[in-house]
Amino acid sequence: MSLIKLTIKGISYSQTQSGAYALVLSEMEGTRTLPIIIGAFEAQSIAIALEKEIRPPRPLTHDLFKTFSDRFSITIKEVIIHKLVDGVFFSSLVCEREGVEETIDTRTSDAIAIAVRFQAPIYTYENILDKAGIYLKIEEELAINETTDLDNNTIDIEDFESNIVKSNFSDLSVPELNEQLDKAVEDENYELAAKIRDEISKRS
Known part of the structure; x- marks a missing residue:
C-alpha cells in the first residue's frame, strides 16, 4: 500500500473538547485534510518547533529527545500514521543509527512534534484518509468549513490559521x-x- 505525504496545515483550538486542540494535516498532492485531536502540551510543543524563533528557557521533552538522538547519532527518517481505531490514530517513528533501521510505536502527537524537529516527512495510508480525511474547499479566504466526526466527537475546523x-x-x-x-x-x-x-x- 502506497504512502501519502502530509504537511502540517495548522493547529486549532477544539470547540468541543476542553483543553484539546485539533492538529490539521493536509496531503501534499490533494485537497484532503486529516484533523487529529491532541493535548495542549503537544500543541504548544509543535507550535514552538514550527515557529523556530521562540526558544523556551528550558528544553521541552521533545527538544530533549532531539538532543539525545543527535548525541547518539540517531536520525528520524519518517513518521507513518498507520492505523485508526475508534477515533485514535496510531503512528510509528522510523529511526536509523549506524545503518540499522528500527520502527518505534508512538503517539501521533509525539511523533509529529519529533518529526518537526528532525524535519522528517510525515506519511499516512490511503485507507486512513478515506476514513477520517475531509476535503478542503477552495474559497476566497481558503478557510476550512467542514467538520469530521471521530469517535462521536465532532471537531469544528474553522479558520484554523487564526485560531491558535x-x-x-x-x-x-x-x-x-x-x-x-x-x-x-x-x-x-x-x-x-x-x-x-x-x-x-x-x-x-
Whole structure:
C-alpha cells in the first residue's frame, strides 16, 4: 500500500473538547485534510518547533529527545500514521543509527512534534484518509468549513490559521507587548508568545 505525504496545515483550538486542540494535516498532492485531536502540551510543543524563533528557557521533552538522538547519532527518517481505531490514530517513528533501521510505536502527537524537529516527512495510508480525511474547499479566504466526526466527537475546523490563540493586542503598546512576550515565554505558553511576536512584527 502506497504512502501519502502530509504537511502540517495548522493547529486549532477544539470547540468541543476542553483543553484539546485539533492538529490539521493536509496531503501534499490533494485537497484532503486529516484533523487529529491532541493535548495542549503537544500543541504548544509543535507550535514552538514550527515557529523556530521562540526558544523556551528550558528544553521541552521533545527538544530533549532531539538532543539525545543527535548525541547518539540517531536520525528520524519518517513518521507513518498507520492505523485508526475508534477515533485514535496510531503512528510509528522510523529511526536509523549506524545503518540499522528500527520502527518505534508512538503517539501521533509525539511523533509529529519529533518529526518537526528532525524535519522528517510525515506519511499516512490511503485507507486512513478515506476514513477520517475531509476535503478542503477552495474559497476566497481558503478557510476550512467542514467538520469530521471521530469517535462521536465532532471537531469544528474553522479558520484554523487564526485560531491558535484568540487574543486582542490592539490596545497594547510595543513595550507592553514585549513584556507580555517575555511573560508568555516564561510561562511556557509558546502559542501565545508566537501570536504576540507576530503582532510586534506587524508594527515594525
